[in-house]
Amino acid sequence: MGRKLPVKEQVLLAYYVQYYLNNKPEVMYELHERMSENMEPAVYEIAMNDLFDHELINGLEKIRRYDETGGRVIKPMITNKGILYINSVLNIQPYASDGDKLQYVKNSLATSGLELSVPVIAEYVNEAAEQR
Numbered sequence: 001m002g003r004k005l006p007v008k009e010q011v012l013l014a015y016y017v018q019y020y021l022n023n024k025p026e027v028m029y030e031l032h033e034r035m036s037e038n039m040e041p042a043v044y045e046i047a048m049n050d051l052f053d054h055e056l057i058n059g060l061e062k063i064r065r066y067d068e069t070g071g072r073v074i075k076p077m078i079t080n081k082g083i084l085y086i087n088s089v090l091n092i093q094p095y096a097s098d099g100d101k102l103q104y105v106k107n108s109l110a111t112s113g114l115e116l117s118v119p120v121i122a123e124y125v126n127e128a129a130e131q132r
Contacts, residue, residue, distance in 0.1 A: 003113060007043060007118060008046075008047040009086075011048065011121065012051055012056055012085065013086055013089075013105070014121045015031065015076065016082065017102060017124070017128045019083065020098060021102070029075050031076075038119070039118060055079055055081050056078065056079055058077055059075045060075070060076050089114075091108060102129055105125065105129065
């Protein structure tokens with residue numbers, strides 16, 4: 001058993017993986033839908049707000065807390081700062097080619113002992129790794 005990656009880092013990792021699979025806003029929105037439907041709403045929204053506040057995700061209006069109204073996601077997308085953040089967390093070298101990033105993610109998770117504790121994200125990252 002390894003160290004559990006914080007939820008916000010798991011959410012960011014999912015967007016990182018999607019970025020290297022298919023970097024299109026409408027596809028990123030599908031990922032948003034998948035996570036928002038399969039995670040506790042408050043947990044996902046708090047993570048997204050935090051990522052937005054730290055400029056690790058863009059393409060959205062700030063998601064309001066789950067008990068407020070008016071929050072509306074447009075098309076979430078990981079930022080360059082978010083990519084660098086995940087590279088740092090997973091010790092992925094900057095020289096790694098874009099085509100190999102998903103293999104680096106898979107290898108890093110396997111060797112670092114970092115654990116994905118959010119089932120929908122763990123499932124998604126595993127599916128993505130199998131596609132490459």
